[in-house]
Amino acid sequence: MKVNAIEKSFLYSLDPRTKMLMLLMLIIMGVMIMDPFLTVVMMILIYLLYRVSGVSANQVWRTTKPLILAFVLFFLLNFPFATPLEGERVFFYLLPMNKIPVTMTGILRGLGNGLRFIMFIWISDLITQATPTSDIVLALNKGHVPPEASIAIGIAFSYIPVLKKEFSTVIEAQKSRGASFESKNLFVKVKAYIPVIVPGLFISIMKGRDIARAIEARGFTYDPVERTYRHEIKWRNRDYAVIAALVAVFGVIAYFNVGKGWFNTRFIYDLLFNR
Numbered sequence: 705m706k707v708n709a710i711e712k713s714f715l716y717s718l719d720p721r722t723k724m725l726m727l728l729m730l731i732i733m734g735v736m737i738m739d740p741f742l743t744v745v746m747m748i749l750i751y752l753l754y755r756v757s758g759v760s761a762n763q764v765w766r767t768t769k770p771l772i773l774a775f776v777l778f779f780l781l782n783f784p785f786a787t788p789l790e791g792e793r794v795f796f797y798l799l800p801m802n803k804i805p806v807t808m809t810g811i812l813r814g815l816g817n818g819l820r821f822i823m824f825i826w827i828s829d830l831i832t833q834a835t836p837t838s839d840i841v842l843a844l845n846k847g848h849v850p851p852e853a854s855i856a857i858g859i860a861f862s863y864i865p866v867l868k869k870e871f872s873t874v875i876e877a878q879k880s881r882g883a884s885f886e887s888k889n890l891f892v893k894v895k896a897y898i899p900v901i902v903p904g905l906f907i908s909i910m911k912g913r914d915i916a917r918a919i920e921a922r923g924f925t926y927d928p929v930e931r932t933y934r935h936e937i938k939w940r941n942r943d944y945a946v947i948a949a950l951v952a953v954f955g956v957i958a959y960f961n962v963g964k965g966w967f968n969t970r971f972i973y974d975l976l977f978n979r
Contacts, residue, residue, distance in 0.1 A: 709758025714942070715834045716757070720843035722943040727831045729950050734823055736961050740816040743823060750826050757834060767829050770871070771822050773897060778818035782810070837862040842937055859915060866911070871904045 710716055715723070730746075737743055754764050794805040837858045844854035883896045 710833055713757040713834065715753065715830070717942070718834075718946060719937050719939055719943045720835050720839035721846065721937070721939075722946055723831050723835050724840070724843055724847075725947060726950060727827060729954050730827050731824055733954060733957050734820045736957060737820075738813065738816050740812055740819055743816055743819045747819065747823050747826065750823060750830065754826070754830055757830065759830070759833065764826075767826070768822065771825055775818040775822055778821050779814035782814040782817045832861050832865075835861075839937065846937065855919075863911065863915075867904075867908055870907045870911075871900065874900050874903050874907075 718726075730750075734743070734746065737746070751764060755761070794807055796806050840861050841854050841858035844857060845851060849857075878896070878899055883899065
């Protein structure tokens with residue numbers, strides 16, 4: 705049986721509870737950081753984690769490419785509505801009567817939110833690839849999460865690659881009908897993706913219905929009797945080391961973000977323009 709490269713990686717060997725904690729803490733750190741430059745640093749670290757885990761640069765690009773449109777939308781939906789800082793220069797207004805000012809604060813916030821969205825998808829994708837669905841369910845059960853909830857979360861994780869494949873199939877079908885997804889015109893690209901979203905969501909709903917029927921047909925119910933598992937999970941020294949590193953990084957970011965006011969929009973603006 706051929707072994708996937710990621711299955712031989714250090715990340716794959718960690719306890720699934722460690723990886724779930726890693727996912728949670730990295731998302732919280734991403735929410736705390738408004739600085740797009742520090743977000744880029746975190747993305748570089750996640751990319752390096754991809755690479756040392758055996759994921760090729762081409763695979764990372766295939767994960768990122770569909771997110772470019774979402775990044776643009778995040779940017780456009782955020783940058784015009786950021787409240788300008790006191791005394792900040794306004795580049796121009798999007799609407800007459802000085803409505804919706806475009807400022808450097810808005811641009812930084814739009815970039816930061818768009819990059820954080822990609823970063824969240826990256827870390828979720830990496831943890832999903834490095835953790836079998838059965839281990840995710842086991843980790844949640846060990847954390848005293850109700851079995852119904854852990855099964856639902858496990859199924860959601862397992863169907864991420866399935867849905868990615870289904871969306872890719874819909875895109876290829878649209879390309880065969882003459883749709884262009886490579887246009888440099890943003891509006892043309894958005895228009896091309898609309899026929900993809902509707903059938904994609906329909907397929908997701910249909911698959912969800914089929915899973916619900918399959919679970920019901922198998923008589924899935926909660927059994928309060930203590931369950932046994934084919935393989936057990938346990939903490940090891942490497943897990944404690946990773947958790948300690950995560951807590952240390954989280955503590956540093958929380959201290960400087962909350963205590964010192966770093967990594968927010970005001971801090972970045974002052975760093976760039978008020979030195």
